[in-house]
Amino acid sequence: MSKVQGRLEGQLAVVTGASRGIGRSIALRLAQEGAYVLVHYGTREAEAEAVVQQIVSGGGQARAIGADLSTPDGIQALFVGVDDAARKHRGGGGFDILVNNAGIGQIVTLEETTEESFEEVMRINVKAPLFVTQQALPRLRDGGRIINISSFVTRVASPSVFAYSMTKGAIDTFTKMLAKQLGSRHITVNAIQPGIINTEMNAGTLQNPQGQAYAAGLSVLNRWGEPEDVADVAAFLASADSRWVTGQCLDASGGSCL
Template sequence: MSTQNLPVATPIALITGGSRGLGRSMALKLAERGVDVILTYRTAEQEARDVAAQLEARGRKASVLPLDVGRSDGFPAFAEAVRAELARVWKRDRFDILVNNAGSGTRAAFIETTEAQFDEMLNVHLKGPFFLTQKLLPLMADGGRILNVSSGLARYTFPGSSAYAVMKGGVEVLTRYLARELGPRRISVNVVAPGGIETDFGGGVMRDDTLKQMVASQTALGRVGVPDDIGGLVAALLAPESQWMTGQRIEATGGFFL
């Protein structure tokens, strides 16, 4: 029987930390390209539901689930919740795209960084994506996509960011290993590394005028970033035309500290 006229299933993306900032922009930009979205939140449930409503207003299906990426003991239950949502909303048992975006920041000089701060960064930014991806792989479609979120701080240095940046460096190494090991399933895995973006991240530090001026002065494109700079790039990186790229780091800093 010919399959030429069979409908193509709408791609489904799962974005962690999709209630605000970069995750919100990623969800909206993917929706503009015809992708349905499962987005997670840790505390900002209403904001997440507002994003879902905006996705639905664009003609897309959306689902909202709670998740603390710093608590790996909750991942098995989360995977079951994803399975249930796929069946309830989409009548499917697989999703196509995983974006490991959720995170938090800490600012402390190396000499003053506590074990508690280090462990928080480890759990949220490295252990979390490692084991969450592991738990979700049985629900991912072959030929799917994984995009991890790193930081420009894994390339350049900014005093006070050592614990955070070390974990992002680990995520970049993890990306290459995932790309190699998941290749037999045709799952491509890449990592995007944003620079300074005007969001609530780190207490909204990039909204400080003095810091913004300093960053802009060292940036080739002459300004700090905004969420849609990253959301648009992520949507492009996850487009079908980019499937052949895997194991790559894509920096999006506007040319900071070139």
């Protein structure tokens, strides 16, 4: 097929946790806009390679990179791959778009929270994006984009996902601080706050009619979200169309709990 042309033509994007769910849809969407997409995965190599093949089959460019972002060595391994791809793709270092999507869900109340479960969700959902971004900043080109995936649980109190909600609150604060720090480099930083999205993370809720009715009823549009609903917002934030938007947490929950 002919090469994809779009708003992100010539740009290099890194999407963490892109083998499935929201990350997968974001990777596909950025590729549709012309970006060369580095599809990060933790353990799901086959799924990540399938995303790459789908992008290539559609005329886009992509490469899968495996790395355990819960460890410093894993984060270093991610950027070894990023640096290699940048050299091969454009003959030099640097990239343009970072999407901090990798994370885990955790349906655990305050009473059920253990030290181990708390440390796990904080390590994956907060520590990893912080140190991924730290390593990314010297490589991210001026005028670039950082997009963090948060959640509507920072707006709507959800005690059934106690520690998870705390991690997304941290991401919102992280987003605002980064936006202020990087403004002088014309790098915009924003977060997306999805509601209930039809992904593996929410399979338990959406597997029965009662859960489906609950999820749809949260939104004024009377449906639950699909990964593509979030990916389209990410494509806007990655593009020049969002050049005057930074430090924002964009609700993408279909008006849930208004």
